[in-house]
Amino acid sequence: MWSYQAPLRDMQFVLEHWLQAPQAWSRSPTFEALDMPLAVQVLEEAGRFSQGVLAPLNSSGDRQGCRWTAGQVSTPDGFAEAYRAYVDGGWPSLACAEALGGQGLPQLLDAALQEMLYATNHAWAMYTGISHGAYLCLKAHAAPWLQARYLPEIVSGQALPTMCLTEPQAGSDVGLLRCRATPEGDGSYRLHGNKLFISGGEHDLTTNILHLVLARLPNAPPGSRGISLFLVPKQLDDGRANGVHCDGIEHKMGIKGSATCSLIFEGAQGWLIGDANQGLAAMFVMMNSARLHVGLQGLGHVEAAWQNALEYAAGRVQMRAPLRPDGVLAQVADPILYHPAMRRVLLELRTTSEGLRAIGYWAAHLLDQAEHAPDPQAQQRAGQLAQLLTPIIKAFFTEQGFRQASNALQVFGGYGYVAEFAIEQTLRDSRIAMIYEGSNEIQANDLLLRKVLGDEGRAFGLLLTELRDEAEQGGEWAECAGFAAALGNLCEVLTVVVSGIRARAREDSEYPYRAAGDFLQLCGVTLLALAWARAARVSRALPEDDPLRADKLQSARFFFNYLPSRVAQYRVAIENACEALPFV
Structure with a gap:
């Protein structure tokens, strides 16, 4: 029992009013032909595909899971047919360049598509989720002949790529990997080694699978400096199977319809992507795209949990509510939607x-x-901000995906704990996103150590400017003045906190690592404050009788009423991290 309706109205609000994306598109030669009606049409079609094709396969795919037999993987019933419909709809090419066979649409629209895919069927979307990152990686680093040979297959959806980093002894620390590549006389390489936890490493959705593999060349420097990246197809051009085999799949807590594979490379033929010993630089193009997509998984889980918790709360009747919105005391039991405890949970889910x-x-x-x-300075500024936001989005969004799914399960009571109501699947599926593509602890270290302290605060200064500008604009409208003031205060809190961390780090080099997790959470809450301060302000553009305008103001009031306690919690935790942790 699970339902989903694409939140098209809110998506349109974000694109048109919060981001003012159509104005930016009109200034870009690449997107000048794109307008809001066309964007809405794309979102509507994506919603129809997600709701009509993927959502019905979510629970059945979870129950059935994948099957491994003699190196071959069968995905759950309906998954292969859904992929053919996905390809026929042109979705793999959405945000790829027209010159390479794509539709040339913004990554912004692709992000909305990804949210819908993950909200309706996380396990299925694991097969397609890495494709755009692989496309960007090859486009940026592969030799022209390699691009010409394999990019069309990725753009069209004819082949699906994988990302092969992890080995049994090398997880987050890729410098420990042992997979090796030896050069052949024809410009190719032979790869030998094992890879673990490879999403979509084997499946029946496409005939060919393109593995992007990290490995070591002979005489490569030790550690991460000696890693190269290779493209290793499952099937060679002459039709022969390459020397890569799946020797098993994992039995997991969630996303059971996604084949998580162990791969063995036994003299598999591959080709170098980019320069020798520079594999991490090439792979991080793919990783950064993947981390944004993983964050969108968290968003998809929150949205699905919110919709289904609301539907259940509106239909579940018990006890009398102390207060109804019409002020009338009920003579019989009410839907739990009216009870304060449930209203609190549902409002947190929505906001x-x-x-x-x-x-x-x-x-x-x-x-x-x-x-x-069109402006190089604008390009640079946008790139710096995007890099700063990426670890926050990956870690904060995925934690919220799990936390809010758990909160939503509470609305269902005992029914939420049984498989009849699929909120328990959402809770299980959401948990992995906090681990893969760089665990959330690694994201916190990356944010504070590299992105904030490491570049002398340049990118972080851009974010502070964004916060201050919004606080200043919001203060001009009476209804938003309180929200703007709260956002301005948060900006000052962040400034003081970073200054304190920087000072203490001079005396205690481990301190930033102890504070990093809570600092990321503080940044996440601050970004939500930015989201709601701006949403309330730009809602003025909506007609006064539009229910969405009232909803945005109501949600902003709720958020800022409950915000101070969360800010205080993280600030105190950061300050208390000055106390060294004992060894256990």
Whole structure:
């Protein structure tokens, strides 16, 4: 029992009013033909595909899972047919360049598509989720002949790529990997080694699978400096199977319809992507795209949890509510929707979902601007902001996906714990996103150590400017003045906190690592504050009788009423991290 309706009205609000994306598109030669009606049409079609094709396969795919037999993987019933419909709809090419066979649309629209895919069927979307990152990686680093041979297959959806980093002894620390590549006389390489936890490493959706593999060349420097990246197809051009085999799949807590594979490379033929020993630089193009997509998984889980919790709360009747919106005391039991405890949970679900959407789409829009804005300075600024936001989006969004799914399960009571109501699947599926593509702890270290302290605060200064500008604009409208003031205060809190961390780090080099997790959470809450301060302000553009305008103001009031306690919690935790942790 699970339902989903694409939140098209809110998506349109974010694109048109929060981001003012149509104005940016009109200034870009790449997107000047794109307008809001066309964008809405794309979103509507994506919603129809997600609701009509993927959502019905979510629970059945979870129950059936994948099957491994003698190196071959069968995906759940309906998955292969859904992929053919996805390809026939042109979705793999959505945000790819027209010169390479794509539709040339913004990554912003692709982000909205990804949210819908993950909200309706996370496991299925794992097969397609890495494709755009692989496309960007080859486009940026592969030799022209390699691009010409394999990019069309990725853009069209004829082949699906994988990302092969992890080995049994090398997880987050890729410098420990042992997979090796030896050069052949014809310019290719032979790869030998094992890879673990490879999403979509084997499946029946496409005939060919393109593995992007990290490996070591002979005489490569030790550690991460000696890693190269290779493209290793499952099937060679002459039709022969390449020397890569799936020797098993994992049995997991969630996303059971996604084949998580162990791969063995036994003299598999591959080709170098980019320069020798520079594999991480090439792979991080793919990883950064993947981290944004993983953050959108968190958003998709929150949205799905919110919709289904609301539907259940409106139909579940018990006890008398102390207060109804019409002021009438009920003579019989009411839907639990009216009870304060449930209203509190549902409002948090709604404000989290809509707030994350604004920030996640902003990051995608910044990536578009970093590549296509007409002004080079605007490109640079957008790129810096996007890089700063990426670890926050990956970690904060995925934590909210799990936390809010758990909160939503509470609305269902005992029914939420049984498989008849699929909120328990959402809770299980959401948990992995906090681990893969760089665990959330690694994202916190990356944010504070590299993105804030490491570049002398340049990118962080751009974010502070964004916060201050919004606080100043919001203060001009009486209804938003309180929200703007709260956002301005948060900006000052962040400034003081970073200054304190920087000072303490001079005396205690471990301190930033102890504070990093809570600092990322503080940044996440601040971004939600930005989302709601701006949403309330730009809602003025909506007609006064539009229910969405009242909803935005109501949600902003709720958010800022409950915000101070969360800010205080993270600030105190950061300050208390000055106390060294004992060894256990």
